Amino acid sequence: MKVRILLFAAAQDIAQNSSIELDVGTDPTVSELRKLVGDTYPALRALLGSSRFAIDREFVSDDTIVSSHSEIAMIPPVSGG
Amino acid sequence: MKVRILLFAAAQDIAQNSSIELDVGTDPTVSELRKLVGDTYPALRALLGSSRFAIDREFVSDDTIVSSHSEIAMIPPVSGG
Amino acid sequence: MIELTSTEIDTQRILDDAYRADCGAVVLFLGTTRQWTKDRETDHLVYDAYQAMAVSKLEELKRAAIDRWPVKHVAIVHRLGRVDIGKASVAVVVASPHREAAFEAAKWLIDELKRQVPIWKQEHWTSQAPSWIHPPSSPGNPTSNPPT
């Protein structure tokens, strides 16, 4: 299946895009997605290590299963305020 | 000697004056002053019990000696804010 | 700035004065007039002060806060005379490089103001005679409006 991952801040600058699309197996976990992002975009690896993922606007743990119609986002360490 | 004591809030209402003058012996302590105020204005006694005294705009303890050219004030419990 | 004033507190001016290039945090506390104290309704408040001592105590508190915390700016403004419902009777503002100090100093300043500064509040109730508030016990008065 295809998933689209929203990118922000430095991740957006590195990928030069506000989102990326990836081909993944069926029902991947966040952990698998994380690895695939790093393999496809090696420049994102350092930031991936400190980033959280959000599905449908909630932070999720690495063992969460991703479905293709979810809104998926990579959330680098935040610095609002 | 004569001393003048500034009054505020309920004390001012009770004495119907913004200050009172008392005849005291030489170099009285605040404690002696406190007693004399209560003897002269019995209506002030209840409030005196919970009031502090200030000399020259600083809170003072009961054993402080009062001089006649000091600015003396009876400070009922405060409620600013 | 330390000020006792009989006119409305200008919070915009106080905040504008608090901005500093070396500060990242501003904390403003406003004490506002409550309409209800349990089931008693306040119409308005009247504040009285021993003005010379109040200003000197507030200056002392300001210096103490600047000594104790890394704060760069402190201002305290307190109303005198009549204050209507919904209006601020006191404003405390603190600016500091980091937010912890600004929160702590602002909280400490209003706590100490309420403990030490010779200012008194008179509640003008809608349905009974006015009462000066002298906590914790106010002889002859209804129970005081609890502290904010």
Add this chain to the structure above:
Amino acid sequence: MIELTSTEIDTQRILDDAYRADCGAVVLFLGTTRQWTKDRETDHLVYDAYQAMAVSKLEELKRAAIDRWPVKHVAIVHRLGRVDIGKASVAVVVASPHREAAFEAAKWLIDELKRQVPIWKQEHWTSQAPSWIHPPSSPGNPTSNPPT
């Protein structure tokens, strides 16, 4: 009110909205743009957000504060886009009957905002390339402007 905005934060309006007849305390926190981070000078900041999630997280924090403390009013406004030196990037305001709750809730809200809400700050320095701030480590970037 929860708001992400690209225009200047109107603190007067935020404070006016916070007055309530049953509240005696209003606490406002403003996060302001510092000019200096040690010896590096900031020209301005740019904020980016995952807007839909940021608003939903801020609403969640507001509900949590109202559940946890006896607070009657919470508003949070955060800037997006360019913010100049000396301007507020964020405002948190809390009103409560008594002051302790207002201080605690305001402090908690800004702490949690900085921890959980997907908003990012980019420092535009006067003398080097801009850097996104991703604490605690920002690979390839100069050390982050420490939190306020």
